[in-house]
Every structure is written in structure tokens, then in C-alpha cells.
Amino acid sequence: MAFADPRLRAGEVEQDRLGMPRTASGRNAVVFRLTGPGGPWAVRCMTRAPAEGARRYNALVRHVRSSPCPVLTAAEWVDPGILVRGAWWPVVLMPWIPGGTLDTAVADRLDEPRALRHMAANWRVVLAQLRRSGVGHGDLQHGNVLVDEDLRLRLVDLDSVWVPGTGQWPRSEAGHPDYQHPHQRRSAEAFQLDAFPASVIFLSMLAVAADPALWELHTQENLIFRAPDFRQPGRTNLWKRLAVSPDSRVAALARHLANDCAQATDPGRGPEELLAVSS
Template sequence: MSNYPSRTDIVTAMRNPLVSFKSQEIIGGSIIQKDSRIIQYSGGYTTVFPFHKQTGNKVAVRLWIADIGDAKKRSLEISNYLENLNNAYFAGFKYIDDAVLVNGTFHPIVLMDWVDGQTLKEYINSNITNTSKILELAKKFKEMAAYFHLENIAHGDLQHGNILIKSDGSLVAIDYDSMFIEPLSGMTDTIKGLPGYQHPARHSNQFVNSRLDYFSELVIYLSLLIYADTPKLWDDYYGTEDLLFSKDDFANPSNSKLIITHLKSVNPTISQLTEKMVEELKATDIAQLRPLEDLLMNRRKVAKDNIFDKWEKQPNQAVKKKVALPNKNDITNKF
């Protein structure tokens, strides 16, 4: 589909449900308005409407305003995959073809479960003085990242607007246009994510793969640890498109005041992870990046394990000599 509607055209269509709604999933439903204003959330490639289905259930209706390359195939594969996965880290997600008529042309939608929660930045802002809550958030984020790795999937655009924290503290990732799952192997990496979360090599990455999130995970986890340790930093970054680090920090880490400061942190986890970030920034391809759990491994323990591993694999291992004590009777019998 080469011709995508403008946001204005889509809003006009959504205001006229009797003419525009063609899918049974949304017929009888309505967009949500505040007074006379339609509520919508706009991204670079899509626009999203909070929506009440005929049943009264609140969902999100999402339409494309620009081409992300094989949007239908991506969405169908992800829809089927997430339905089978049935995991709480993801919202319900369903691709529906020819669902809305806009300017005489049928357009697809994605219907998503509505998730009530705070974005990552909203949650941090509400709890910045509560160190234990920020550390608990970091722990839960680390667990989510480990689950993604276990399932060999990547979200592809982990950032503050795409991570929601529900009232019970659980995390939900939303917006799956950049996602990698095995059925999408070989598809183009079109949406690169926010620069303040991405490794510089992401810009030249060609295809989606399971390593898309590795650097973003490090950025988010380390940032949370730093905010728990130094909450006064938050005021400087809340209003930016970054969580903490910026693309300038990544482009020139040796001149980054933020990186230099935290390399010297008295918190060993922060200093070690900042050092790992500098190491990761030397990579020229995201295929060279390591997952968060590997970066968190204790360096001394790894070295110790490597020493013992090498010892056990020696081709001619030293054998402990057995010392046989002489038999007492053998000695006395000689006299």
C-alpha cells in the first residue's frame, strides 16, 4: 500500500463511524473525546486512538500514516506470535485488514488492549525520591530483558514512551513496529529508535535481529541505577527525549562528562557498568554487542571460572602422586 492517509484525513474518518468503520471489531464502537476534541497519540509512523468497543471495553486503534516496509506481514506475524506467547509483558495485539475507509480507500488497523499505566519517565518522576522503588523498577526491567533473550525476541525500540508500569508495578512493552521474532528474520530494520537509547551502529544495521535491544537495555538499566544513586540528576533530564545518556555521549564517550563522572562512581555496579558501556561503544556492528546479563556478570568470577575451565581442559593434566607408606611388617621382617 503506497498511499497513506494524513492524520487529518484519519481524524475525519474516525469522526464518521457509520461511513468509515468496516470491521466487525470496531463497528458500533466510538473514539474517545474530551469535550469536542478527539484524543489521539501520534508517533512518527502511526496515530493511535483510545476507543470504546460496542461491548464497552477500552482498546487502542492504531493506523499507519507512513510506510514502514511490509507493515502487513510484520503485523500479522507479530499478532500471531504474541497471541501464542500470551505473556503479560505484551499487550493484546490484532491486525485487521480493510478496517477503516479513509478518503475512499480501505486501510488496515491494529487493535490493541488498552494498558492503564505510567510511562517509564512518568513513573520515575512520581517516585524519584523513593530509592527502593527505582531499584525495584531496575530489577523488574532486568527480568523483562532476560525473558526477551530467553524467547529470542527483541522489542527493537525500547525507550521511555514504549514501557508502561502498571499500578501493581508490572511492566508492559508497547509499540511493536520494530520488533524481532524469528518469523521476521531477514526483514529490514526500518525504525531505529530514539538516538539516546541506541548504539551508534544501529543506524547502519540492515535487518532486524535478536540483538536490537542489547544496548538499549544497558542504557535503561544503568540510568535507573544512577537515578537511584543520584536522584538530583532527574530534574535535568525529565523534559528531554533522553532518559539520561544522549547520542553525543555515545559518539564521543571520552569527552562525555556524564560517562567520565560515572566511571569514577563509588558505587561499584555503576562504575563497572559504565565501563562496560564504553567497551560496547567500541563495537562497529550490533552483532558484537552483549546481552545485559553477560555485562552484569562479576568480572573476577568470570576470570576465576575461566582459569579452572582451562585447567580442566589441559591435554596432559598433572596427576597427583600417591605416596605409599611402607608396611610395618615388611620393615621388621628384614631384621
């Protein structure tokens, strides 16, 4: 009764041991796993609709037909989606992707530095595919990166996606504060949206691989960096620990990322650019 789409009406929602729907909650949506025709689905039910949501998702569907981006999970904007207290709300429908979020994957492999470095290398592959497709994810952070058993990474939550050729959109999200440049540009497009948080994620994985004790700085909201670190480049406890990392590459990358934080007009550089100047 709650869903308008026949694919969802015919499905069954996964339940927990108490018989309640099993959910995963984010900042903008609650996600349910629903098994129906075509296999298991992830149904993102909005707690607040993203700016230009239908337009973003429909533009992305059109764009990836000619410029595929396998690391982005196929997603469909469905409106009307779900009936809540007499009002219809949109939902985003996508295939259920097996795996856990990036922070869980890192936590499970703190004693496997080789696996963490492999994940960091795979992260570079993800970013290369985004660049080739010309798409900007817009909200790179640990909760929007899924890691499977083979350490392959996929991106979910496309509410802030930027697609070429669609003009200026209001930015749906400012991005997770523990991943964003302290002077982020609201007008950034394509990979500019993702360069700085991409480097934060890349450096975090390499840093923890070299020094697992850094994971004590992890909370449910971050990997190891917090927003105050970006506002005080080179001066917080984390920066000081990165400067003496057992991995000299980590120390060099941290130094360049700190320099990027200090730039008021630069949105930051991605991992490839930081690696180039660190070599």
C-alpha cells in the same frame, strides 16, 4: 463511518474536556482510546505504514501461540482499518493497557530510589521473557514501555518486531537515536536488536535512583542518555557524572557500556552480560 472493523464501529472514542478525541502521538502513529465490545481498546492509526507491517504482526501472533511472551501487548493488524480522505489505512488494535510511559514513571519516583531499583529489576524480567520467546522488539525506548501501579512493565509499539523463522526483513525502524548503538548492525536479530537499548534503560534507572539530579538531563526524547553520549563514550558530562556515582555498580556498568559504544562491530551487551562482567 471511519472504521471498517465492526468492533471499532460500535465503540466510542474517549474525549477531552473540549469534546475532541483524546490522543497520544508517536513517531509513526496516533493512538486513540476506544471503548467498545470487549472493553477498552488502543487503536494505533498509522501516519506512515511500517515495512512489512501486516507480515510482522501476523507472524508475531502465530509465534506467541507456541512461545508466549506476556510482556508484549497482544496486537492485531487490521487492514482495512480507518478511512481517511477517501483512502483506507491500516490500524493496529490492542487492549488498552493501564499505566504511564517509563519516563513518566521515573519522574514520579525521583524521591523513591527503592521503587526505581525495583523497576530496574522488573526490567530484567521483561528482557528475560523476550529472550525465552526468541522475539526482538526492535525499538526499545521509554515511550514504548508502560509501567502500571505495581511497577510491572509491558512493551507496546511492535512495528519493528522480529520473530524467529521468518527470514530477513527490512528493518522497519532504525530505532530511537537516543537509545541506539552508534554503530548499530542493520542485520541484527532477536535479542541482538534489543541488547544495547535494554542496557541504556537499565543503567538509566539505576543511575537516577543513585543520583536524582541526573534527571536534569532528561528531555521528552530520552531518559538521561543522548545520541552524542554514545558517539563520545566516556567523555561527555554524563559519562563523567556516572563514573563518580554514589552507587559503585552504576559506575562499573557505565564503564562497560562506554566500552561497548567504542566497538565498531559489536551491537552491545544486555544488562545480564554487563552485570556479569561488573561483579
